[in-house]
Amino acid sequence: PKTRSGTAISAFALTEPGSGSDVANNTMTATLDGDQYVLNGQKTWISNGGIADVYCVFAQTGEGPGARGMSTFIVPADTPGLLISERLETIAPHPLATLDFNDLRIPVHAMIGDPGQGFKIAMSVLDVFRSTVAAAALGFARRALDEALDRVASRHVQGAPLFELQMVQGHIADMAVDVDASALLVYRAAWTKDSGAPRVTREAAMAKLFATDQAQRVIDKAVQLHGGDGVKSNETVEKLYREIRALRIYEGASDVQRVVIARQALGAHRGK
Missing domain, CATH: 2.40.110.10 (Butyryl-CoA Dehydrogenase, subunit A, domain 2)
Known part of the structure; x- marks a missing residue:
């Protein structure tokens, strides 16, 4: 209580x-x-x-x-x-x-x-933890995208906003897709659990793997778009760059999630 x-x-x-x-x-x-x-x-x-x-x-x-x-x-x-x-x-x-x-x-x-029963309890709790880690990574990625958008809209290169460069637009597009795709996986894991599913092992592992790995990519792009400012201590994107790395390790590293997902997929296939 x-x-x-x-x-x-x-x-x-x-x-x-x-x-x-x-x-x-x-x-x-x-x-x-x-x-x-x-x-x-x-x-x-x-x-x-x-x-x-x-x-x-x-x-x-x-x-x-x-x-x-x-x-x-x-x-x-x-x-x-x-x-x-x-x-x-x-x-x-x-x-x-x-x-x-x-x-x-x-x-x-x-x-x-x-x-x-300890192992069973631990795994069921990790289902929930992995979903929350994915949600945290999603939040980091969203903030990085917002920071990147502010940067490319306000920073001028050769007399025009940085955003006018097509390669920069490509980076922003990739970041936006990664953020929205992560959100869908996170929301699915949470919705499935809230709907009464006894276990969400597959959904949580997918959300955790994708959201944390893609958040790392999104934040790395945000740092790159900030140029030298991106690696200055206490800049928002610099702090996000340090914060995101551990999320790909704890509550089951990314490669562990791949093993979990593969086993779940095979189990579902055999159960058809």
Whole structure:
């Protein structure tokens, strides 16, 4: 309730030093001890790490190998045994941290769902996260297009606005198409989820892949159209150029999305 109302910040603690996209090989353990679970291990690249009030933590509980033995727990940030061991600095400001869990004890009722359901829970949450990352990339791309349009309309070259050059018009056209196509994929993923679909794996992966990759292209074109001003510190397009890069990595890198999409396409084909 507190996270829904905005009075508490949550974090999703899935990634580990030795397993980023390969979630099934996570090694953090949660050992049952009476009416408690004892958590040991490390998580890293955790968004909101160090500022969150509560963490959603994934650990191996032993019901089976790999993904079949993963479970999910709610861990308050002030639980003894939880240490913020490192704050991670990146090219664009973002609260990221490495978390250490040392004999951290939580009650059995802190588990979300049933034992061994953690991987399924993680993947369903990533469906939503990937859609929101796509939406963020779309916002970045729209701002870059707006900045580019302002630039080419006001900047004069050889006595005429930069926009009068046909090559510049071609860049603007490509940017506009990329923005609108991204918007359609983002809206489809969100609409499908809001319509009650239990999973939006395919739609979210497509939106995330396309919107983030195309936003990188749109922003790069905006920087190019700004000339030297495009790489000046604190210029809007320069900040967007730094901000967009991470979106093509977290919540599943672009190549991971391609694998997800291909598997979904094959599954749909076999189901015909």
